[in-house]
Amino acid sequence: MNRRKYILLLIFFTFTFLLFAVDKDVSKASDVATFFDDIAKDLPKSIISKIELNKGEFFIDLKRVLKSEKEDSLILVDKKHLLPASFTPGKVVMLSELKHRTYKLDRYNIELSAIVLDSLQEMGTAAKKDGIILTVSCGYRPYAYQKKLFNNYAKEYGLANAKKFSAEPGMSQHQLGTTIDFGTITDADAKTPAGKWLFKNAYKFGWSLSYPRGMEKITGYNWECWHYRYIGIEASAFEKKWFQGIQQYMLEFIDKWKKSNIRL
Ligand SMILES: [Zn+2]
Numbered sequence: 001m002n003r004r005k006y007i008l009l010l011i012f013f014t015f016t017f018l019l020f021a022v023d024k025d026v027s028k029a030s031d032v033a034t035f036f037d038d039i040a041k042d043l044p045k046s047i048i049s050k051i052e053l054n055k056g057e058f059f060i061d062l063k064r065v066l067k068s069e070k071e072d073s074l075i076l077v078d079k080k081h082l083l084p085a086s087f088t089p090g091k092v093v094m095l096s097e098l099k100h101r102t103y104k105l106d107r108y109n110i111e112l113s114a115i116v117l118d119s120l121q122e123m124g125t126a127a128k129k130d131g132i133i134l135t136v137s138c139g140y141r142p143y144a145y146q147k148k149l150f151n152n153y154a155k156e157y158g159l160a161n162a163k164k165f166s167a168e169p170g171m172s173q174h175q176l177g178t179t180i181d182f183g184t185i186t187d188a189d190a191k192t193p194a195g196k197w198l199f200k201n202a203y204k205f206g207w208s209l210s211y212p213r214g215m216e217k218i219t220g221y222n223w224e225c226w227h228y229r230y231i232g233i234e235a236s237a238f239e240k241k242w243f244q245g246i247q248q249y250m251l252e253f254i255d256k257w258k259k260s261n262i263r264l
Contacts, residue, residue: 063264068234070115076255079220082170085143089113089177106137113177116230123205132197138181141174178230190225203236208247219248
């Protein structure tokens with residue numbers, strides 16, 4: 001009798017467990033489906049259909065990218081997603097204090113987050129091999145600095161104009177400490193050997209052009225051929241493979257993914 005009771009109990013628990021596991025799987029699949037319907041409205045059809053066709057591969061890549069995030073290297077920052085005034089990078093380094101740099105500095109007081117330094121050094125080495133010297137002209141800008149900068153622009157050019165070419169405090173990727181303006185910070189950089197080299201090669205080192213030409217409506221910013229953000233090699237490859245090389249699409253996706261609380 002005891003033995004029978006035991007077996008019955010065992011069957012009951014096994015069944016309950018299986019039911020729970022299967023149910024969990026189903027809800028997960030439907031969560032993902034709902035999530036995709038939701039984001040499909042915001043992404044170009046060409047991007048969504050490629051993901052739909054290769055979902056398994058896409059999710060393996062996504063998982064790797066999310067795992068690779070260092071500090072807040074994939075946080076979405078734009079005119080709708082502001083960083084708080086209190087946001088500061090983990091560790092900031094004064095570039096002029098580094099020895100054996102493989103790139104030039106436009107000013108002596110440029111700072112960057114420590115997490116980008118190796119990659120910048122490697123990129124500088126690779127550029128040098130191709131006969132090109134990269135110049136770093138702007139890096140980390142704290143919230144208070146951006147506020148002062150924006151207010152000065154607004155005073156000089158008017159608020160509406162300032163908003164077109166300058167980020168308001170909290171909206172700037174420079175507050176992350178992982179963003180660099182290279183060269184002369186003008187459109188002319190797109191045609192210099194260094195500008196062309198960056199456009200072609202920066203992604204190989206984890207850097208991404210934040211505001212590409214023709215994407216003003218998507219990014220909310222004018223084309224800036226000099227402005228690159230470090231997102232890491234895994235993310236820059238992911239961006240190129242699945243999001244047509246458009247950082248805004250990828251970071252918006254990742255932002256929504258994180259907020260959806262769906263687990264991979
Ligand atoms: Zn910039």
